[in-house]
Every structure is written in structure tokens, then in C-alpha cells.
Amino acid sequence: MMFSSKKRQRGTLNREQKKRRLFLFTVILAIAILFGDYHSTIASSVGKETLTMITSPDYPPYEFYETKDGERKIVGFDIDIANYIKKELGFKLKIAQSDFNGLIPALQANRADFVMAGMTPTPQRRENVDFSIIYYEAQDTIVASKSSNLTKPEDLSGKIVGVQLGTIQEQNAKQIAEKVPNIKLKQLNKVPEIVQEIKAGRIDAAIVEDTVALGFVKANPDLQFNVIPSIENASGSAIAFPKGSQLVKPFNDVLQKMKNNGELERLSKKWFSANLTEEPLSTNSPPAASKGLNLDFRRIIPDIPFILKGIPLTLSFTLSSVFLGLFWGTALSFFKISGIKPLGWFANVYTSIFRGTPLLLQLSLVYFATPQLTGYDISAFQAGVFTFTLNSGAYMSETIRGGIQAVDKGQFEAAMSMGVSYPMMMWDIILPQALKNILPALVNETIGLLKDSSLVATIGVVEILRSAQIVGANKYIYFEPLLFAGLIYYVLVMGLSFAASALERKLRRSD
Template sequence: MRKRRKSLFTLLFTVVLAISIINGQNHPILASSIGKDTLTMITSPDYPPFEYYENQGNTRKIVGFDIDIANYIAKELGFKLEIMETDFGGLIPALQANRADFAMASMNPTPERKQNVDFSLIYYQGRDSIVADKGSKITKLEDLAGKKLGVQLGTTQEQNAKKMAAKLPGMEIKLLSKAPEMIQEIKSGRIDAVILGEITAQGFTQSNPELGFYPLPPEDKEAGGSAVAFPKNSPLVAPFNKVLQKMIDSGDLNKLKTQRIAAIKDTLIPTQAVTKTGLNFDISRIIPDIPFILQGIPVSLMFTLLSLFFGLIWGTLLSLFKITGIKALTWFANAYTSVFRGTPMLLQLALVYYATPQLTGYNIPALQAGVLTFTLNSGAYMSETIRGGIQSVDKGQTEAALSMGVPYHLMMWDIIIPQALKNILPALVNETIGLLKDSALVSTLGMVEILRSAQIVGANKYIYFEPLLFAGLIYYVLVMSLTFSASALERRLRLSE
């Protein structure tokens, strides 16, 4: 009896152990080869229903068809999932800098992209559609002859449009950056039609009833479709392909797609159609999303104030370098100012954010990269302003302080610089206003500030004007508040003289 029990126990133990090994054999091996238990996904959450923000009270959450797939795969492979965001143009640079393990953003595996990153198998193949004004009678490809067609830059639609242009006489192509801009170009009469993915086209036409969408015949599946992007030689490609194929065969992928399409359609609010000369404007469409846009204010103010504080310190040091009389310091300050004033801030931002990990090995966060870039840039501009302010102070005060034996650094800190800052206060206010408006650039790093929040709302609702105009109102209120406060401070300083 005991032998039977022992044999039975041994058998059960062996079965359980075997099942555990079979179920877990891929996960520990894969996790150990990567060296972590969390996968980082990067996306551009402005393309519903594939990736977009869902507002739940005061919380922001990135959801969508691609996010559902990523969660499914991570669970199957035994990983946790962390989601980062950036502008669409920053996805591949982020993978090249090893900021993320993979990217999903309805990305097409074009030959140019394959040279820089690896791709999974195609997990979604949607038809393209023509979107045009219902009165234009443009319903098929042949109707585009002699018309102006809009397509999104860097997409398979752009490649297909160039092929069509060779067959359709007189067709002109206009390249645009974002889908909402393309729709607005139709409504303003600058182009006659655009080509978009079928699901996206449905969303825009439901929200803009004056437009119609007309699906095109399906293209060769190898020519387009959406795939997961990975850094070159990533060990995740094969495991992802295995799970994706399982999802396709079981029908789970189609279920996720259907659920997301239904969810996004419930959020759309159609408006009355208008003519091309009218303005389709209805602020009520974004009222539920106003709290979401307002949450971008602290981010913009944080970047502005931190950059102003550190930029003022750095600009003061540079200005002292320029007037110190030491040739090496003067040359450095002038050369530095020349470089940072002579190149766009957007370029500087991209170099700091994407090049730093590759050059130093430090994966600099977006917040630090933004503040550092703004500090370096504003310091260059402020140095000239502060230098002018210092030189505007009466030289007699410098001579008097030195004659009394006051050390040079104390004289500058206690006597000259306070007067210089008082003289250049209006210029500093202008620099602060410029920093506040330029804070919109950090959206390219995935920081959701005021403008980015408005763009996300517009993308989610398939609208254009309302969220941007509301963002403009926020900027205006902030700038006017800053201007009023500066004027009050300036009056008080004058009274204290």
C-alpha cells in the first residue's frame, strides 16, 4: 500500500514537473536572454482605434488595438508590459537608441525602415480608402485624374499614390504630416481627396458627415500592413511571430480588432455638414475632454520655469565669460552662443534625447532631456541679454567698488548683476514667454503638454479646430498672466528706487 502511494506520488510529481517545464520553458529562457522581466513598448498614441488615450476621470491611459495585442503577447511570453510614447517620427530612433524593446503604431514594414529595424509578420492588413467631399463625385481611383490628392508622409499610401500618378494623367500629390491635417485640407478646398486606412477613414467621415469614404480594392499583402518593429537582431522577433500567428489562427486577433472599433465609434460625436467655405466648429465636442487638455498645463509650466531658472544661471556665467577679458573663456562663450543660436531647438532636442544613450550609455529621461536642451538653448540667448544689461550699468559704480577694495566677484554679485537684471527685466519676460510657447516642442519626446494634449483629443475625436483653439486660449491666458505679473513687478521695482 505504501509502495503504491509512493509510486502514485512520484508519478504525480513527475507529471506536474513536466507540465511546469513545458509551460515555462520558453519564458525563463527568453527572459534570461533579455535580462529583464518587463518589456518596454513605444508608440504614438494619436491614431485611434490602434493607439490612443482613454480618459478616465483624472487619469490618462493609452489603449487601443495595438496595445491589446501587446498585452496579449507580453502575457503569453511571461513578461510585464511598460508603455512609452513619442511622436511617430521618433519611434525608429528610439529603437535604434535601445530606449524600447519594440514599437507598435500601425507601422508599415517598408524597405527603407527594414534597413534600420527588424519587423514581425504582418498582423493587420486593412484596405485603403478614398476620403473626399460627398459632392465631389470622387469614388474610385479613376476619378483622381486631374485632381490633387493628399497622402501622409512616409506611409505606404504615399508609395501607392506615386504609382497611381504614373497612370492617372494630371494627378498631383501633396504630402502632409498627420491625418487630421489631411482632412482639414479637403474641407478648406486645397486638395480634392486623401487616401487613408479604412478604419481611420470611417472615423473621420462619421465625425465629419460632409465627407464620404470609398474603400479601394485590396492590395498585395506583402506591400503594406501593420507589423511590430524591433531593434536590429532582437531576440524577440521569433517569439512575437509565434504568438501573433497563434492569435491569427485562433481568431483572437479579429476579436480584439472588432472590440476596439466598436469602442472608438461610441466616442464620436457627428456634426452638421458645412460647405467648403464654412467653418465646422462645435466646442461642445471637446467639453468632456477639457480636463484632459488642462492636465498639460503643469507639464508646460514645469519645463518653462526649470529652463528659465537654470538658463538664467547658465546665461549669467556665459555673459561673465564674454566680458572677463580672458580670451579662452571669451572664445568659448562666443562659440557656444553661435552654435546654439544658429541651430533649431528641435534639432538640439533630438540630439540630446536620442544621441545621449548611444554616446554615454545613460538613458536620459524625456524630462531631463527637455530641461537640459531648453537650459542650454535659453542660456545662449540670455547671455547676450545679460551682457548688455551688465554693460548698461554705470562704469563709475565698478570703479568705485574696486577702489574701495571690494573683490571682483562680490562686486558683480552684489552690485552690478542686480542692477543689470532690473534693466533687462522686459527682455527676460520676453524670453520666458518664448520658452513657454516653445515648450510644445517636448511633445516630440512623448511629453504630454498643452499642445500635445489638444492634438491627442483631436485625433481621438477625428476633429481639428476645437482642441487646437482651446489650447491656443490656454497659452494666451498663461502669457497674459505672465505679462501682467511682470508689469506689476517692474512698477514695484521702479517705486523702490
């Protein structure tokens, strides 16, 4: 009886526990449904659950990488605004990157939903993309050496002036050149490169936005900047969208709300005002005593982990391209020696195209054209591996063909007389000998790919060189991070060379 009573008691407790669990599950389910309905209602106002923002994160304080402790996070004024809009409209935000002159092409190729990069809505840009309202206005400045006395537009007559390619500063410089005679413009991809050209004496001055110029002037005591009086194109920043985008209105509504509630002012003070209200250190300080490099690698020590994180990506990219390129090159070489004319024609035409056009052009076409032609949103890494595979395959095919044809004809005749099939003969007899003969050439191709991997930085891959450039942009320095990146490449190439030499010695001993 006692056992039966305890059993009934346990049964009652179990039923109570089940009821509590059922009630708790019902509450959680209700909350999830409410939250899901709320989120989907908001997300439907922008048409997509996840929006991709593309930017050029080498333009502090608008957008730049946080590089401390190796962290790879893009931060800045524009990023904070984008996150506020994300929260208001209820979508998930994905951030992609590219060089500044590749941002609008990325929109046109449907690789992104909007651009935030301190971009000014000029008439020329409005022909290709739509813009939001202006969310921040800045001023352009003349950056030059303190000893140059270049303080106003009229002083630039007969001078070489640097500008960043594709920016409003480039267009404003062209306006100045129409009024001031004999100005020669020099377009470069990045502001750090422009500043370095000034320091090297290759250009006399540069047109740079005030908030960006301030950082470089503080980091380079021999430079100064002076604000240019207002010209026709105001350097106001706006968000860019693809033509006809439905995002313009909801984004404008949020931006207007941020203006009204003071959020934009708060963010601008956070990123700009603290620096802009300070007296620039270099404006009143004496010019630098020496024009030497004054290298100080201590400045990049905290950012070394950030640069080192580019090594696995560079190696994975290189090894993937070499491995796939070797297979593709082998197939092409078989086409060329097969005696089947259509295959031979195809292989020869293919090789001539990929050896006769720039690798950077091939990379840009694959990355930007693939989404438009196929609808597949190819990633930057995939585009890089695919392009380098196609390109290296063209070069390797000639090397492998030469290696195969260098094998003594007696090997072919002996295998055929023994009844060995052609595929088996090539795989077991001819190819191993050919690869042994062409190993140095293949190593050279691998080394070339390792160094050429820096080209993928143009489509937003943060490998070794791009990491070094980011650190340089953040620290307003140039040589130290690039020299450190060069050291990394050298160590990798030497390691690859030693490994290849060891493999070659082993193959010789096995003969």
C-alpha cells in the first residue's frame, strides 16, 4: 500500500511537472511567434531580412578596421549610422569591402544593397545610383609641406596636386584646375599613398577632406593643411543605392529622425568633434629637421597580430589555386598533345587569351560580372581562386606539355609494346617523370601565385598586403607596415623554396 501511495504521488508530481513544462513551452512559443511576426513585419518594409553594405575601410574616422589584438572589425562614423538604421528598420547587416573606386560598380553588379563610405552625391554619380539625404557635411583642404607655402587654391598654379581616384575631392580639384592655370592632377587609389607622394616630393600638394587630413597632419609634423573656401560641389556624405532602390525612403526617414533627435550630432561629436576642436599639432610645430624615413616599428607592434592573420588566408588561397591550376593545366596540356584538332584549338586559344590579358582585369571581370551573368553571388575568395586557377592553368599547361614531350620516346614505345593503356601509361609512367623534370618551374609558378595573391585586395580580401595597408591607414604611416608585410612574404617564399629543394633532393635519390 505504501508503495502504491508513493507511486501515485510520483505520478501526480510528474503530471504537475509536465503541466509546468507545457505552460513554459507555450509562453516561449508565444514570445517567439510575437517576436517573429514583429521582426518579419519590420523586415518586410525594406524587402529583405539581410542587407549588404559595402564600404572602403581605409578612411578613418568614417570607416576603418579596429586592428588591436588582431581583431578584424570595421568601425567608424558610417558604421555607427548603419547600425542605428539597422536597429530602426529591423534588418540584419552584412558589411563587405572594396577599394573606393569599386563601390559603385559593386552596386551596379548587385553585390551590395547600399554604400556608406563618406560618398558625395555628385551629378555624375546620380546618373548611375540613387542617394539618400546628406547626413554629414565636411570641408576640403589643401595638404602640403609646411615649407611649400601652398595655403590657397591660387598657390597651386604650376603644381602637381594629388587626389584620390573616384572621390569628390578629385572633381573639386578639376574645378580648381579650370580656374587656376597649369595645375596637373595625379590620381591615386588611397589617401596614405597621396600623403607619401607629398613626403617623397613627387607631388606638391593634395586635396583631402578635413577630418581625414587632420589625422595625417598630426602624424606627420612636416605637413600642414588649410581649408579651401566653399566651391560648387559641397563635400556632403550620403548613402548610395542601386538605381530605383526601394530602400531610399525608409533610410531617409531614419536619417531625418537621427537629425531631429540629435543622434547624428552625437555620433559626429564622437568621431569628429573631439579632434576637430583641437589645435592640429603640426600646424604650429616646427618642420621636421630631417627628410629621412624615420622608421619606428614600435608603432605597429600592437597591430602585428592583425597583419599575421592574413597569412592563413594568403596560404589557403595560393595552395588552392596551385592545386586546381595543376589539374586544369594538365588537362589543357593533354588537349594540346591529343591530336584532336578541336581540343587543340580550344587549348591554344584559351592559353593565348589568359596569357595575353592582365590578371587584374580577369579578376575584376570574374568578381563583378558573375552575379550579373549567372545570378550566383560569388564571394571574393571564390572569385580569386577561380581566376587564379584559370590563369595559372594556362601557364602550367605549357610547362607540363614541355615536360611530357621531354620524356624519352622510348618510354612511350616500351609501354605500348607491353600493352599498357594510354591513360595508365600517362598516369603511371610519363607524368611522374614529366613532373620531376618541371618541378622547378612549378615552384616558380607557386611563388608567383603567392606574391600575386595581393591582387585580391582590390576586391576586398584582407590578406597580408591589405592588412598592412589597413594598419598604415589607421596609424597614418606608410613604410613600417609595408616593410613588415614584405618580410612575411619573404619568409613564406623562402620556406616554400626550402620545401621544394628538399622534395627535389628526395626525388633524385629515388631515381
